[in-house]
Amino acid sequence: MTAGLGVMTYTVLDQARADLEGTLARLADLGYLGVETYGLVEHFGPARVRDAISAAGLTLTSAHTPFPAGRDGEALLDTNEELGAGILVWSMEREEFDSPDAVRRGVERVNEAAERAAGRGMRVAYHNHFAEFSQVFGGRRAYDLLLELLDDRVLVELDAYWAVMGGADPAEVLSSLGGRARLVHVKDGPAVSYEDDVMVPIGEGRIDWDRTLTAPSGLRWHIVELERLHIDTFEALRRSYRHLTGRGLSRGAHVPAPAEELS
Template identity: 50%
Template sequence: MSGQAVPPVAAQLWSLHDDAAKDLLGVLERVAEIGYTAVEPISLYGNAPSAVRATLDRLGLDVCSAHVPFPSGDDAPAILDTYRELGVATLVWSLEPEEFSTLGGILAGAERINRAVANAAARGMRIAYHNHYAEFVNVFDGRRAYDILLGELDPAVVVELDTYWVATAGLDPAPVAAGLGDRLEFTHLKDGPATGMDDYMVPFGEGTVDVAAAARANPAVKWHIVEADRSRQDMYGLLRACYDFLVGAGLATGRRPAGAS
């Protein structure tokens, strides 16, 4: 990635949700050992934010962002308080696939996200939008649902592009990422057959997605985040292989040289 900054690599903890539900702090230990610089949590599994923060600090891990529901309803204060205490600056979530089946659904979803933006801003936090594939499959008057949504969102909403679901929708993730410009700050990188939501993920380079091209596509990206929704392989081994792929190719920076034990 000559001529542009190389983003650090983070692990999305959905990949390890079964283990994290039993021992989140132990999972953080193992992720740090692999060499990841940060995590993107989906839950604290009953742990106090202060306890998780203390473990992160001890391990030298950052929190690049957190996947939590948009703080736009009655639960907004609790969500914002929890993740502000953890030290999270950006909260990431998605709309449901059925919300993209009608134009009205998209517009209503955008309103909900924009309320979350205002709530988060009052606490010094931001909102990011994470896609699946319905955003790219559904088209209204020649415009993809994804483009309609982004046009309706507050410009303060940044983008986390899940490159795998873009590929599942039949598009090449690299030009999609490039076209998002400075709004794209996070990428979710994964590999597999790119056939549907129940896919099993494989190490980078063993599936159908050109992960390297997606990772190189947009110099505005601040974090490359590795995620495997499910796999038939040991998940820690898979996360290590993906880490080595990115760091070894100079596509991301980590805390351990690629291939080192």
């Protein structure tokens, strides 16, 4: 089945903090099926966010939240249990890919989180930036070392845009991950600068989404994240939805536009 289409709430963070229920309702009206939370639970509390997602008719795809490890681990699990999150997504820091030893130390935290999350019936997923792919040790990408060291219970949320920034082909990465890749962040733009890129609606930038999203994988959700925009956020989300569903790449709530209208 074609993966469902969701939105990472960082995309609409300002709007949602001003009007949580109204913003989620607008996403549903556009045809999006789910959301990955970021920055809302800290503002509103898990119960209100959970209820607002449900009231909008959306699915909670995942929660973008720090790995539940160390002294704050149980509190993080408590919060996400109340939210109703089944998958907790986070990243290691850029400097943790400076050397193989740094990668190994960072992975200890992720694997601890996976163990603790499993005790609550949750899964942890790893979200990449670009250093995982740009850093190479003896001809081997840091990402490959990372995957080797991660607990088998750790899922993957591939950020295809940052993979391209790191010099990787996201279609090839997804194919190699197989069923481990459950989520993918879908963003588009020039793919030039990690700090300064301005995003554009999906299909209007550099990324080959037709190839990436049809690669064999275990993806269940395509999650649109548009971090910086020069146009109205909801207009960008509308055009992104139209592109992804109209080309049959993602599944939404509305009937997609005919293909000829997308040329």
